[in-house]
């Protein structure tokens with residue numbers, strides 16, 4: 001039995017398989033990414049806590065003696081175990097390695113792949129359909145997000161999808177999630193109209209939604225320029241035509257609002273629909289101009305959805 005194996009057994013450390021599963025769950029809890037394992041890194045302690053590791057189990061070092069160089073290298077056993085489990089997950093293509101992820105996000109992190117995400121859901125008994133609404137990152141989705149962010153804004157932008165491009169269901173689903181992520185991040189998870197920002201008690205899901213300006217049913221693209229982040233109420237009001245936007249991002253409210261019975265559209269004292277009629281009300285825009293909604297998409301909404 002090797003020196004390392006002996007120590008692992010004596011200390012009753014978790015098996016590699018157990019650590020792999022714990023890592024997948026931890027990746028899920030941390031929105032799909034965890035940092036490289038280092039001393040003082042939160043995730044290293046979190047997973048150790050999950051296994052109720054003792055101080056001794058956390059603090060044991062292995063000594064490797066390099067006789068030729070007359071040097072002893074010490075490495076923390078728990079970190080080694082974590083690294084080996086992550087390395088094994090990467091070999092099975094369930095996570096991307098920090099050296100690979102950094103090319104995409106500029107951060108040295110382990111990130112779930114789509115297959116890894118599916119396995120994490122299985123381990124946590126969460127239906128795969130939840131992927132549509134959970135904000136967990138995956139390597140494949142992140143690749144599309146990056147592509148969307150890098151695209152050049154064009155004056156003559158066409159907000160309609162080319163019908164001839166055939167996409168598989170998997171591709172479509174990944175693109176939907178990338179669209180949702182890109183829009184929510186661009187608007188800092190706030191409704192562009194009312195500024196509402198709130199997450200679920202487990203901090204995993206945001207209330208805000210990524211709304212298409214030209215909707216899917218009208219063949220609208222999943223693009224950063226064809227989207228806007230809205231709370232559920234304002235998403236509904238936008239999709240149904242209670243309001244639209246001018247080319248300089250002012251809110252244009254439907255003239256029919258004034259004919260509404262007074263008991264409609266109120267949230268307590270907040271007149272959610274009447275608010276829209278305020279003059280010169282602008283939406284909150286992303287920081288960079290490059291990713292503002294495109295006038296070509298807005299124009300279509302004004303002409304086809306908005307109810308004057």
Ligand SMILES: [Zn+2]
Pocket residue numbers: 191192193194195196230231232233234
């Ligand atoms: Zn809102």
